[in-house]
Amino acid sequence: MPGKSFRLNQEHIIGFICITISTIILSITPTFPKGKAAIGLTGPSFFPNLLALVYIVCGIYQLWYGVKKMAEFPPITFETFKRLFEKKETRTAYLVILMIVGFILLFDFLGFILTTYLFLFLFMRRLGVPVLHSLLYSLIFTGIIYFLFGWLFTISLPSGILSYVGL
């Protein structure tokens, strides 16, 4: 690219990820047992290796494409990352991810009813639902899900700490 300096863009990132995944696969598969048929084609490593090779080709293409179309894609810089945290809506999405992580960690300990209710309440509050509505809808959703899964399909949902009070 005469006269143009290299600027990292999303296509390069996709290419790097493809190549990284392929490298990981190709570094793990030699530990797999060998196939019995000719040239080891039928062993457990054959198919993953084949896919890794295809992914390397895809990755190289993406890197080339990213360079070729450099002007079309906005460059990824420190500012790009900074912008990811500037918008309130994007921050809410991150917070929702954290809430789901919290849900996963607390689900067995607090139990289905408490975790679900708490999660729904916090989720709705963050999305701007008024307090009373949040309290009410959280209760309704928890009840519907308990009815469907716990009662109708008799799936065992964890009671958590509520089991100590006999619930």
Add this chain to the structure above:
Amino acid sequence: MEAILSVLRIEILIPWILAMVLGIFVGAMPGLTATMAVALIVPLTFHTPPIVGLAMILGVSFTSIFAGDIPATFLRVPGTPASGAAVLDGYEMNKQGKGPLAIALDLTCSTLGGLIGVLILITVSPVLASFALKFTHFEYFWLALLGLSMSAVITKGSTMKGLISMVGGLILSTIGLDISTGYPRFSFGSTYLMGGINFIPVMIGLFGISEVLRSISVTSHDQLGNSAVITNVKADFQSVGSFMGKNKRLILQSSIIGTLIGALPGAGADIAAWVSYGMAKKTSKKPETFGSGSEEGVIAPTTANNAALGGTWIPALVFGIPGDSITAIVLGAMMMYGLKPGPLVFQGDRLLVNQIFTVAVISQFFLLILGYLGIRAFTWFFKFPRNIVLAGITIFSLIGAYAMRSSVFDVGIVLVFGILGYLMERVTIPLPPFILGLILGPMIEENLRIGLVKTSGNFWPFFTRPISAIFAATLILIFLYEPIKLLIRKKLARRTNL
């Protein structure tokens, strides 16, 4: 007759109709897709007999595709991607005060299109199934690869990104115990990973949670909390009969186009609607009216998108190859029920096949009734602010994934793939090829490896058997079509410049 009586039982009818109601609700909510509706319903179906589950899935897919046309007509916002083409003339008719007629035409055509699609499915499937009995591992390898590649090529955006998504799904399918040696691959000592990555939490994450994250990150809190102001939402069936009579040929044409496109692996209701719209415009006597409130412009896409649903079941039932992301989910669900879709289903489980056909036909009649009620309830649906609906979808997705195996690990999978799906869509990598890759991965690998064992590692028979050769040639053509077209265009342009 036995099939009809066996599905008209209260324990099947209630969940079936409730699922169809859910389909209307999800489909009518802009941003929530028919695939998402099916993904949400699947965890519930694991605790029911297979035919109940299949009736729920079939029902929800038909109603959600239609319901997407309701906001398309009254708000100019397609409820699902399959309703994109319905916006053009449906909304224009609404602006001219003919919204009730447009939606009545839409509902009637959706029902008719769906019915014709299902009838084609019933007629064609057994014939194709007996032909498919001749297939061996070589043909199945190519067929699965062909279906997968079509999904990568046909989905919107760059073919390379479709391929990246597809191979990503295939790579994920290799996690867990190896099918022939039992060796644990990429499990890193985890007993959860040893069993492989279950497609249901992956699918819920990719289509459910990623959509929630996307909606939250692009919509302001004020907008999420608002309800749309809409009036005049009703259906006017008075003059539908005369329009239908005048457009008999168009309805048939759109139904056939829809079914054929649906039957192509990878292409679904959205592509069917657009192609049918384009075809209708080409064959119309008044093409200039398209886009400004033409009845034909409403009839063509709405007939085709529901007809496509019947079409997508053809490769799914006959070959075990999904026609679109919805049937990909269906196939996965069928495997979880212990059923193996493919030509042998038509011999071994004839009653189930007939039950599926019966459910698909009866669903059209339910669609007419529930669709009509759905139109009337639409104003009420929209009183639900989206932030509350999103909360409901999120918790339903998380508990749905947990309920399958009572495993918090699966909820973690939902989150991981929710984030991955969100990021993939941000960089325009399509999601359907990924889920298709995950589902078809074991089939492709198994057939390839068994084929190679049979030939002692020789690849040649994969290309020399007649049907295999046709499939292989088609696959090569699919990938080379675009580059060749570009090359020819460039050459022609150069010639004209000279």
